[in-house]
Each structure stands twice: as C-alpha cells, then as structure tokens.
Amino acid sequence: MADNDTASSRHVMAVVGGATAGSEIAHILADRGVLVLVFEQNPRPYGKIEDGLPRWHVKQRKDEYEEINQRLDHPNIEFVPSTRLGADVDFEDLRTRWGLSGIVLSHGAWRDRPFPVEGADQFIDRGLVYQNKLIYWFNHYLEAKYEGPRYEISDGAIVVGGGLASIDVMKVLQIETAMRALKARGLETDMLKLEREGIEPVLAANNLKYADLGVAPCKLFYRRRVLDMPLSDIPPDAPQKRADALRQARAKILEKAQRKYLFEFQELRAPIGVIAEDGQMVGVNFSRTEVADGQVRILPDGGESARAKLTICSIGSIPEPIPGIPQKGEVYTYADQKIGLLIDGPTAVFAAGNVLTGKGNIKDSLESGTEIGIRVAEAYLGLSGEAVDLAEGARRVAAAQGNRIADAMAARPKLDAQAVENLRYMVRKRQLSVGYDGSYRAWIAKVTPPDLQ
Missing domain, CATH: 3.40.50.720 (NAD(P)-binding Rossmann-like Domain)
Known part of the structure; x- marks a missing residue:
C-alpha cells in the first residue's frame, strides 16, 4: 500500500x-x-x-x-x-x-457498433465476427496460455467498414491467408516481414506471384465514396481547394494500402441483408448508395450479393x-x-x-479527436x-x-x-x-x- x-x-x-x-x-x-x-x-x-x-x-x-x-x-x-x-x-x-x-x-x-442489418447478430461467431474480437485474437492467439476466441481466417472474406481500423483488419486477413498459403507450400515467412515489405515483394523473393497462391483476396465495402473515408481529418475551416486536395490524398492512402497488401475495395455499398445457409452467415446483400449533401442515400435498384465464409464488421467502437x-x-x-x-x-x-x-476507432485512439494528417495516417498504416x-x-x-x-x-x-x-x-x-x-x-x-x- x-x-x-x-x-x-x-x-x-x-x-x-x-x-x-x-x-x-x-x-x-x-x-x-x-x-x-x-x-x-x-x-x-x-x-x-x-x-x-x-x-x-x-x-x-x-x-x-x-x-x-x-x-x-x-x-x-x-x-x-x-x-x-x-x-x-x-x-x-x-x-x-x-x-x-x-x-x-x-x-x-470497446463495444463494436452493431452490423447494420436487423437480426445479423444471431450469426456472431457463425460467419460474422466483430473487429475488436478479431484484433484481440490476432494479438494473442500465438501465446501458449491463450484462452480467448479462436478464428479460422478464410480467404475472400468480406469486411464492412471504411476507416483506419478497417484497413488494419484487411492487413490481418491478407497477411494471415498469405502466410497459410506459403506454409502449405513448405515456405515459412514472418508476419513482420509481410507487414513491413508488403505481400508481393515477399512472394517475389520466393519466385511466386499472388495468383500462384490460389487465394481469393478479401474485400472492403464502404457505404460512402473513397474520398469520404476517415483516413485523415480535414480541418473544418480548410479552404475548398485544400479540402479537395486532402480528399484526394485519402484515395492515395487507400491505393498504397491496396498495392502493398493486395485487398480489394468497393465504395458506395451498404449492407441491407445477410445470406444464411444451415445456420451460418455466408454472405451479405448490398445496396448501391449515393452521397448527396453529405448524406448517404440508399438507391432503389442495382443491388448485389457477395458471398464469403467470413464477414467482419469494422464500423467503429x-x-x-x-x-x-x-x-x-x-x-x-x-x-x-x-x-x-x-x-x-x-x-x-x-x-x-x-x-x-x-x-473508439484506431484513429481516435491515436489522437483522441485531434487532427490526423496524411503523414501520420500513412506512418500508422505502414505505408511510409x-x-x-x-x-x-x-x-x-x-x-x-x-x-x-x-x-x-x-x-x-x-x-x-x-x-x-x-x-x-x-x-x-x-x-x-x-x-x-x-x-x-x-x-x-x-x-x-x-x-x-
């Protein structure tokens, strides 16, 4: 005492x-x-x-x-x-x-925002996983005495989100599936090496291309435009020209992340339903959206379905x-x-x-609500x-x-x-x-x- x-x-x-x-x-x-x-x-x-x-x-x-x-x-x-x-x-x-x-x-x-489809939570850990539990698993599952949730990461997973934390989730999924595919070929690699150098350089060192792995890339779905992604903040008093430049910089951050970790991205899509089979969630029905006057509007036609064994909800805490x-x-x-x-x-x-x-997103944890610049966002995501x-x-x-x-x-x-x-x-x-x-x-x-x- x-x-x-x-x-x-x-x-x-x-x-x-x-x-x-x-x-x-x-x-x-x-x-x-x-x-x-x-x-x-x-x-x-x-x-x-x-x-x-x-x-x-x-x-x-x-x-x-x-x-x-x-x-x-x-x-x-x-x-x-x-x-x-x-x-x-x-x-x-x-x-x-x-x-x-x-x-x-x-x-x-610490509480994940719920997946925005009524009734979806009945599929938690049966095809639907929330971001906080996934990252907790990723950070601890190699420990000998780990007793928390365990997940089998499948390739081609669906991620619904749009911020820095969502890209963290994409990195986890892409790195884990790449490591598993390499191990199946008798090739051991280090998670830190994949994160630091990117997936393609590590594969190239083993005379491989991503297509050789037979792994479907994971895909991130975002309800707004790429220019709206909260990867960096725009000061409320920023002149229009400066604000436009910062929005374009967000697109460049995403492009760099995709190039390094090889995931796919789809803007202007909002989940409106789940696809379930035999008590498991096996996909998501999406509607097309548009952004008008800063608001997201669901469009009445042109929806699409995406199927995957695993869907990650990464829309904030x-x-x-x-x-x-x-x-x-x-x-x-x-x-x-x-x-x-x-x-x-x-x-x-x-x-x-x-x-x-x-x-409780990663961006907010980094600066607790203060401005996040492009440089900080890229450094955080391992792009610089x-x-x-x-x-x-x-x-x-x-x-x-x-x-x-x-x-x-x-x-x-x-x-x-x-x-x-x-x-x-x-x-x-x-x-x-x-x-x-x-x-x-x-x-x-x-x-x-x-x-x-």
Missing part, C-alpha cells in the same frame, strides 16, 4: 481504466496529492495499445507499455487489476456507497452502456461537457479519453516506413482533461482521515481477492506472458 500520511484530509478518487488516458489522469491527480484508485478490467492496464492495435506495432507498443507503467507506479496510486465496472464493482455502489471524492471513467470504447450512467444514443450525456462532468453530487463523476469523445508515436496525441489530450478535473476537484471538500482509511481497507480487500499484493512492478512481471506478442 502507499506510504502516505493518513492523518490529514485528502481527496480520494477512482479512475476506471488504466491505459493511456487513465494512467495520465491518475498520475496528474496523484501528483497533486490525491489518493487514486485505478480500477482496471484486465490484469495488465494497456487497453487498446495491447488489445486493439495489431501486434506488428512492436516497438511502439512496448514503449507505450513502459510509459503507462511509469505513470501508474506512483506512491499515491493504488492499482486494482482484474476488476470490471458493472460486473466486479457496481457503478452505483461505487458512486453512492464507497464515499469517494470523485470517479473518472476512462475505460475506453463506442463506450459500453453502464447502468447508472446517463446515456443518449451511443454517447454518455453530461452535466458539464467542458470539464467532462457526467454526474454532480458528493461523488463527482467525470469522463475522459474515448469515453468522453464517444469514439516512418515511425509514429501511437499515444502522444491521446496523452496530450488526456493531460488537459486531467488538469481540468483536478482543478474542478480542488474546490470540493476533502475526506477526513477515517474516510480515507475506510477506502484503503475496501480497495485492499479487492486487491487481495484478485491476488494483487500492492507492488505494481512485481504484479506486471507476474501477469505478463513470457511469449506475449
């Missing part, structure tokens, strides 16, 4: 989610003398850096792990791993009965709904959005990171050979949010020494129940798989 003087009053706050935003905010509060209880749903606190960003980002992921470790390994922070809000700890209980000064929700946006947290549609509602205040009262509840933005800091922007935004929260809390009454001790006892009880002995670094060493990818 932290070796702090408990004779004086102080604020005690819970931060839910210990990844980039949560660790940054917890550290800011801790530096101001707040006792911070960090509740993390996983044994390790790395969030989408570990489970949402594909494992080919080797160095960047490890660098961010250590950034998070340095922030959470603080004498005023109590780490509470393997504790999920709404399951292991009830939100209303935490808000109304624990007696905390405040709560900061920074648990990210949103925060999990939690009983007790006010919500309208996909996003939480706020008492004061300027400071991220969700609920006022004796225990103030704030939101930060992707919980605040209501978004340039390294990119995966969390710099998100950390910068989280720091601003953390300071606003700390300033808002400064005017609130502190807890007396007995209340602080009661909270220490409650959190220690939870820590012991999950096997955490109070040493952050020792715990991380203990729960990190030796073969973590």
Whole structure:
C-alpha cells in the first residue's frame, strides 16, 4: 500500500481504466496529492495499445507499455487489476456507497457498433465476427496460455467498414491467408516481414506471384465514396481547394494500402441483408448508395450479393452502456461537457479519453479527436516506413482533461482521515481477492506472458 500520511484530509478518487488516458489522469491527480484508485478490467492496464492495435506495432507498443507503467507506479496510486465496472464493482455502489471524492471513467470504447442489418447478430461467431474480437485474437492467439476466441481466417472474406481500423483488419486477413498459403507450400515467412515489405515483394523473393497462391483476396465495402473515408481529418475551416486536395490524398492512402497488401475495395455499398445457409452467415446483400449533401442515400435498384465464409464488421467502437450512467444514443450525456462532468453530487463523476469523445476507432485512439494528417495516417498504416508515436496525441489530450478535473476537484471538500482509511481497507480487500499484493512492478512481471506478442 502507499506510504502516505493518513492523518490529514485528502481527496480520494477512482479512475476506471488504466491505459493511456487513465494512467495520465491518475498520475496528474496523484501528483497533486490525491489518493487514486485505478480500477482496471484486465490484469495488465494497456487497453487498446495491447488489445486493439495489431501486434506488428512492436516497438511502439512496448514503449507505450513502459510509459503507462511509469505513470501508474506512483506512491499515491493504488492499482486494482482484474476488476470490471458493472460486473466486479457496481457503478452505483461505487458512486453512492464507497464515499469517494470523485470517479473518472476512462475505460475506453470497446463495444463494436452493431452490423447494420436487423437480426445479423444471431450469426456472431457463425460467419460474422466483430473487429475488436478479431484484433484481440490476432494479438494473442500465438501465446501458449491463450484462452480467448479462436478464428479460422478464410480467404475472400468480406469486411464492412471504411476507416483506419478497417484497413488494419484487411492487413490481418491478407497477411494471415498469405502466410497459410506459403506454409502449405513448405515456405515459412514472418508476419513482420509481410507487414513491413508488403505481400508481393515477399512472394517475389520466393519466385511466386499472388495468383500462384490460389487465394481469393478479401474485400472492403464502404457505404460512402473513397474520398469520404476517415483516413485523415480535414480541418473544418480548410479552404475548398485544400479540402479537395486532402480528399484526394485519402484515395492515395487507400491505393498504397491496396498495392502493398493486395485487398480489394468497393465504395458506395451498404449492407441491407445477410445470406444464411444451415445456420451460418455466408454472405451479405448490398445496396448501391449515393452521397448527396453529405448524406448517404440508399438507391432503389442495382443491388448485389457477395458471398464469403467470413464477414467482419469494422464500423467503429463506442463506450459500453453502464447502468447508472446517463446515456443518449451511443454517447454518455453530461452535466458539464467542458470539464467532462457526467454526474454532480458528493461523488463527482467525470469522463475522459474515448469515453468522453464517444469514439473508439484506431484513429481516435491515436489522437483522441485531434487532427490526423496524411503523414501520420500513412506512418500508422505502414505505408511510409516512418515511425509514429501511437499515444502522444491521446496523452496530450488526456493531460488537459486531467488538469481540468483536478482543478474542478480542488474546490470540493476533502475526506477526513477515517474516510480515507475506510477506502484503503475496501480497495485492499479487492486487491487481495484478485491476488494483487500492492507492488505494481512485481504484479506486471507476474501477469505478463513470457511469449506475449
């Protein structure tokens, strides 16, 4: 436990989610003398850096792990791993009965937006797979003790989406199917080599062409135009000429990605039905669309069908709904959005990171809603050979949010020494129940798989 003087009053706050935003905010509060209880749903606190960003980002992921470790390994922070809000700890209980000064929700946006066809979810893991589960599998399935979902990647898969995360999915599918086809020929290759060099150069080194593999390429379907793909942001005040140039640059990003990873793309298509056989989803019925005045309109004729053993839904992530947290549609509602205040009262509840933005795509994780330039997008997608800091922007935004929260809390009454001790006892009880002995670094060493990818 932290070796702090408990004779004086102080604020005690819970931060839910210990990844980039949560660790940054917890550290800011801790530096101001707040006792911070960090509740993390996983044994390790790395969030989408570990489970949402594909494992080919080797160095960047490890660098961010250590950034998070340095922030959470603080004498005023109590780490509470393997504790999920709404399951292991009830939100209303935490808000109304624990007696905390405040709560900061920074648990990210992990819920996939549903496949936009009524009844499609009955085929989850029976031909339909969501992006978050697929990337989690891809990042961990090689670990000896992996016990999560397992997927057999089939060639010719359908992906419905359109952002950076969708291209990540295409890369996973294309690389996995290429590796499998090469292995069938007795040729072993490295995933990192395929991602870094591209599929055709690796095949050429083995005197092969893609057609020789007998593998059907996967295909990405997008309901808007390629020029509308959110691969990079266009500033709202950009002159028309500049905005047009940035839209054309999006098309060039997609073209480079297709050339390197050999997937197909179809714009102006929206799913309107599923094709099912023997209880399995085996394809998607699409309608043609058009974009008029910024809106997508379904056209009454000219639809088409696409068949595949596997369909991936990659249309974005949103925060999990939690009983007790006010919500309208996909996003939480706020008492004061300027400071991220969700609920006022004796225990103030704030939101930060992707919980605040209501978004959880890779692009939003990279910069937490700030502008993504062409250079950053290409570096992220492995199209330029340039390294990119995966969390710099998100950390910068989280720091601003953390300071606003700390300033808002400064005017609130502190807890007396007995209340602080009661909270220490409650959190220690939870820590012991999950096997955490109070040493952050020792715990991380203990729960990190030796073969973590």
